[in-house]
Amino acid sequence: MTTRGLPLVSHLLFTDGSVNPEQRLGVGACLLLPASFLADSAGEIDRSELTRGCLYRRFSDTSSTELELQTLLWGLSIYREQVVPADCGGLRLYSDSQCITGLAGRRERLEVQGFSAARSGKILANAPLYRAFFAASDELGFEVVKLVGHCRKADRDKVQQIFAVVDQYARRELGHWLGEARAVGNSSDVEIATRFH
Template sequence: MDKLYLFTDGSVHVQSKIGYGACLLLTEKDLAAERLEQLVRTKRFENTSSAKLELQTLLWVLSELPQDGQQISIYTDSQNITQLVERRRRLEDKDFCSKSGKPLKNADLYKQFYKVVDALNCEMVKVQGHRPSRLKNEIERVFTIVDKASRKALRSETSRLKSS
């Protein structure tokens, strides 16, 4: 079984709270393939924020994967997602509530994240976002394709909103 490489990113229009998540799922042999842009999938989300969209996008893709023990490396530029693994114990100890006792904004998504991650064999890898092309490695170049796809999908929608 080949290791899977999952790249996710999102782009949000803050005023309308509309966002687009983008993902690209590859095997090792696919990493060097040309025309990866054609393999990127996008999905529209409403009533979202930047942090929420990153989680929604990841959960959308992970929920479609078989839970067969296959190793998955998840590449994201979301600090929120990469730190969720480290924050797990503290969040669960506080029952996903803030210091004042109020439920955290994305508590349901955090719980869903932990449930899905527990069922899969995955690792989170933080990607350095928005670096000059000459400094990017192969993984960062692939991630850029996903980043551009989410921004393009959002721009397409926001330009339609402006013209109507």
Template sequence: MMPAKYYLFTDGSVNPQSKVGFGAFLLISDLAISLPEAKKLVETVSFENTSSSKLELQTLLWVLAKLDAVATEVIVYTDSQNIIGLPGRRIRFEKNNYISKNGKQIANAQLYQEFYKLTDRIQCSFVKIKGHKRSLDKDGIDRFFTLVDRASRNALRNS
């Protein structure tokens, strides 16, 4: 049986010229896992025609869609201010039908709608991670995040 609660670490790296990006994620059910074991569980996924904010969201949605049938609670660790702020922007987005003040649909509206649909079904908590800390300032959570940060950058570099 799969656990109902997960810890999800996500990050992404994009080449702004080609607009190709790689999202990396680590999905674990136990924070006591060793770093070498956790490193083996890091996965990457590529997206085309993306930007850094869009990629972070695409990566999160990709994982949440896979968890939709099994997870009841996910704690998401991210350095994406966009993702951290999305729950608080929902009412305004929906009230304005995802239309900006200048009458155009907001960028990534479909992704935001998918985010809200999935987070209605899966209880998600979002934890802001400060990226690129010095090693001596890192705690266990930061070390897990470093695994996905490195994986996304390496995947982009090797593409």
């Protein structure tokens, strides 16, 4: 059985990022779940269980759009490590990033223009990330679902509840990192290596 030409979804990947634009520091968070999680968990979800499943990574010299792409690509690498090729089912990605959810529709134009700006002809700053996204899309054939970010708790369905956990996790970890930076006195002195929970 397929959905819109894609294999039946076996896994769900939620990604979100939180960035401090002044310091250009960001934290990406992701959560990989079996698709059966949505059917198995009735009513309210166990937030603590989901939080334990979240992973995070720190990124320096980044912007909000760049961070969303970096986080998604990192999440896909986790999916490859943990699932592919043992499971040939489909993957559904959840994001509130307009850039990510709109990339498929921009692909042809980006490729025709050589990932360059139409007016200046300069290569787009995020061109390598766009190329990596399209390569991953070709390889994995994932589906991207746009979520409304920061909706009222009363309006959240199960998917929105899960996404809210990932969003809050990213913001919390960024707060921790910025707190470390303040304690050290200079954000450049803080370890920027990949950090996993």
